[in-house]
Amino acid sequence: MINFNGNIVEEKQVISINNRGLNYGDALFETIKVSHGKLLFWEAHYFRLMASMRILRMEIPMNFTMEFLQEQILELISYKSLLDSSVRVKLFVNREEGGLYLPDTNNIDYLITVKPIESDFYLLNDATYQVDLFKDYYVSPSLLSTLKTNNKALHVVGSIYAQENKLQNALILNTNKQVVEALNGNLFLVKDQVIKTPPLTDGCLKGIMRKQIIELVKQLPDYRIEEASISPFELQKADELFITNVIVGLQPITQYRKKSFKTEVSKALLQKLNVKIRLAN
Incomplete structure (x- = not known):
């Protein structure tokens, strides 16, 4: 299950063949580590995303506040019963369908996925690298x-x-x-x-x-x-x-x-x- 524009749905119900991220790379993403419901470095992630959306001339929705997106992430984590775990979150933002290189709109869709990871803190990997x-x-x-x-x-x-x-x-x-x-x-x-x-x-x-x-x-x-x-x-x-x-x-x-x-x-x-x-x- 994923969060697509605020709705928790099956993964197969989301991506259209006309998706602009798929067709033109017209998309941004943030990879976020969440440990026991705590979004690590969330403020830095949020402001990077907002700055990146402005650079790509995407329309930032009025409700796209730090609090709103955090709630959306935690809602999906809770739905998947992972609030007591550490997880990898991907927050994906793409311009809405329509147009060719020139988009029909600068409005956006957002999509959130969650996968569990093993460690709560950062561990030193001293194996050969x-x-x-x-x-x-x-x-x-x-x-x-x-x-x-x-x-x-x-x-x-x-x-x-x-x-x-x-x-x-x-x-x-x-x-x-x-x-x-x-x-x-x-x-x-x-x-x-x-x-x-x-x-x-x-x-x-x-x-x-x-x-x-x-x-x-x-x-x-x-x-x-x-x-x-x-x-x-x-x-x-x-x-x-x-x-x-x-x-x-x-x-x-x-x-x-x-x-x-x-x-x-x-x-x-x-x-x-x-x-x-x-x-x-």
Whole structure:
């Protein structure tokens, strides 16, 4: 069961062949972790969604408040008897049917899905996690590339490339040959006392967990954060590399080509992240 425009219905009753997200990629989504009825980083998700809808010139309904959408999410979680669990929520917004490239309307439909996940807090995965560069296609930096849209062909092909090469993930480059992000999250690089992450102007996703980690790094007395371009040559010189997203939290990279990495900073940040979540409850 899913929530479609405020109604809990069967999944098969929803998507039309004329859906604009299906036909033109005219859609946005937010992936949200909800733990025991608590929407983690909900304010950041909400404001990113509102900003993204404005950029795509979608009409924001008057009732699309933080409180309304939270109620809609929790209603579906409750219906599926998952209020005492941790779940992955996908909030999907697309322009209503009608038109070709030029839409007939800027009004929107919304759809919410829920799937249970195992862990309430973020756990460190210290298993082998090997990555390499995906260089078949490149991100073209722009405001659109920072949005969480369903235009993810590059990430799909990149994921197949990673699987074929027995990698756990791959790193994406932009058209300036700078490292932008991983296939499923933002990238951070640790070298000496500096922790770097690519700036939004390089084309990376405006990640919710990226923002949280930037704030947490500022609490580490021995490190400073830099939003600066990362060249492929820097990867093998790094002390640590890690990936962030709202579902896994923080994923250390253990190997890039022949270089192996430490995980001390990753562990410290993950502890601070879990403390922040507990204090927010």
